[in-house]
Amino acid sequence: MIRLQLFSDAPTALLSIVLSVTLAFAAHWVIYAIMVRVVRTRMQPVLLPAIFQPTRWLVVLLALSAGVQSLDLGQKAQVLWSIGSRMAFAMLAGWLLFGILRAVRQIVEQQADINAEDNLKARKRHTRVRILYRIVQSIVAVFVIAMMLMAIPGVRTIGVTLAASAGLVGLAVGAAAQPALKNLIAGIQMAFSEPIRLDDVVIVEGEWGRVEDITLTYVVIRIWDDRRMIVPVSYFLEKPFQNWTTRTSDLLGTVFLYVDPTADIERIRTAFVAAVQGNSRWDGRVAILQVTDHRADALELRGLLSARNAGMAFDLRCEVRESMLSFLRGEMPEALVRTRQSIETGQAFTRPSALGE
Numbered sequence: 127m128i129r130l131q132l133f134s135d136a137p138t139a140l141l142s143i144v145l146s147v148t149l150a151f152a153a154h155w156v157i158y159a160i161m162v163r164v165v166r167t168r169m170q171p172v173l174l175p176a177i178f179q180p181t182r183w184l185v186v187l188l189a190l191s192a193g194v195q196s197l198d199l200g201q202k203a204q205v206l207w208s209i210g211s212r213m214a215f216a217m218l219a220g221w222l223l224f225g226i227l228r229a230v231r232q233i234v235e236q237q238a239d240i241n242a243e244d245n246l247k248a249r250k251r252h253t254r255v256r257i258l259y260r261i262v263q264s265i266v267a268v269f270v271i272a273m274m275l276m277a278i279p280g281v282r283t284i285g286v287t288l289a290a291s292a293g294l295v296g297l298a299v300g301a302a303a304q305p306a307l308k309n310l311i312a313g314i315q316m317a318f319s320e321p322i323r324l325d326d327v328v329i330v331e332g333e334w335g336r337v338e339d340i341t342l343t344y345v346v347i348r349i350w351d352d353r354r355m356i357v358p359v360s361y362f363l364e365k366p367f368q369n370w371t372t373r374t375s376d377l378l379g380t381v382f383l384y385v386d387p388t389a390d391i392e393r394i395r396t397a398f399v400a401a402v403q404g405n406s407r408w409d410g411r412v413a414i415l416q417v418t419d420h421r422a423d424a425l426e427l428r429g430l431l432s433a434r435n436a437g438m439a440f441d442l443r444c445e446v447r448e449s450m451l452s453f454l455r456g457e458m459p460e461a462l463v464r465t466r467q468s469i470e471t472g473q474a475f476t477r478p479s480a481l482g483e
Contacts, residue, residue, distance in 0.1 A: 143190065150189035154182045172232050176225035184218045187211065212277035220270030224263065231259045249323040249371075253340060256324070257317035260342050312360040313342040321362050322369060327377075327436040329368035330357055370436050378412060379439040381429040381447050385454070389461035391417060394427065394450075397457070401449040402431045407442040409434045424463045 158178055165171045191211055234255045238248035322328060322345065326337045330347055333355055339346040345362065347355040361367075370377055385394065395415040402413040412432040419426035431446060433439035454461050 143194065146189040146192060147186055150185045151182070154185045158182075172236075173226065173229040176229035176232075177222055180218050180222035180225055184215075184222065187214055187218060209277050209279075213274045216270050216273035216277065219273075220266055223266045227259055227262055227266070231255055249325050250320060252325075253320060253323040254317050257313060257340060257342065261314060261317070264342070312358075312363050313340075315363060316340070316359055319363075323371075326372075327370040329370075330355060330361075376409065376411070377433060377436050377439045379431050379433060379443040381431065381443050381450065383427040383429065383447075383450055383454075384424045384463055385427060385461045386463055387420070387423075387425055389425065389458065391415075391425070391427070393458065394454075394461065397453045398429050398446070398450060401446050401453070402429075402442075405442055405445055407433050407438045407445070409438075423465065 158174065158181075162171050162174055165174060194207065235252055238251040316322070322337050322340070324337055324340060328335065328337060328347065333347070333349050335347040335349040335355065337345060338348040338354070340359075343359055345357045345359055347357060349355055381398075383394070385391075398415040399413050402408050409432050412430050415427055415429045417425055418428040429446065429450075431439075431442055433442045
């Protein structure tokens with residue numbers, strides 16, 4: 127049983143602890159209110175709200191530690207207090223670092239608007255800060271756990287006892303965690319090589335979608351029909367895939383038309399260019415129509431058009447295709463593909479005989 131051996135002035139010491147903790151609360155609140163008012167005159171405060179709670183309890187812990195010095199605790203109570211205060215300090219310090227990291231990430235993301243039309247630089251910054259944030263977050267978590275364990279004297283003894291078998295345990299854990307470590311290292315590489323970025327338009331395993339999230343071990347692809355494809359990070363460093371927005375979000379689209387070989391190509395070309403230029407989704411770069419194939423019954427016409435991003439390019443293709451089909455039906459019905467057959471004079475049409483007849 128733990129007994130507290132207090133001085134004769136124990137009530138005074140306890141009152142001093144209560145007053146010091148109360149003053150710590152009040153001082154922290156006053157300083158925080160002043161800082162928020164000063165910062166708010168220049169910008170929206172982001173860092174201060176993130177560190178409010180951890181700094182308040184750190185100040186209280188420091189005030190409590192100073193007040194406990196005036197008490198004469200027993201040996202066991204002193205050991206428990208020492209261990210508990212160190213572990214609490216490690217937890218609060220980690221909480222404070224997490225808050226700072228989260229605020230810095232939020233500030234960087236606010237400065238880079240990913241919703242802008244030309245958002246390549248913003249997507250680069252968002253991708254890098256998100257991956258680095260998770261890397262640093264993992265490192266801080268490991269250090270916090272290590273500091274908490276170091277506060278317990280018995281952990282060091284257990285560590286010495288397990289040192290002899292550490293090699294075998296390390297091999298077993300390493301073999302089991304090989305895929306996770308592989309993806310973790312690939313995630314760190316991706317933060318700097320950037321084969322993909324947030325909001326990139328990609329085609330992975332035959333599926334068209336956008337990069338919705340990038341973690342240290344996997345990537346979330348939002349498919350066009352709102353499905354989610356979860357892909358290991360290492361996939362993007364080991365296998366080929368299509369990225370439609372590597373350098374810019376501008377994209378070329380195609381529209382194929384099949385017309386009769388006798389059709390007036392120049393007239394169709396003029397109608398195609400007019401349809402593209404009259405559409406608000408066109409970005410003004412490319413609008414051409416060419417004959418790309420010639421078959422016995424039809425000509426293949428390929429129209430190239432351009433748009434600011436993949437979504438607009440898809441809609442532009444559909445609308446121009448509809449416009450051209452309407453033009454061919456209404457203005458040039460003779461250009462539609464027709465099947466021609468001829469019967470020579472004096473020859474009758476006969477049905478081919480069945481096998482065996």
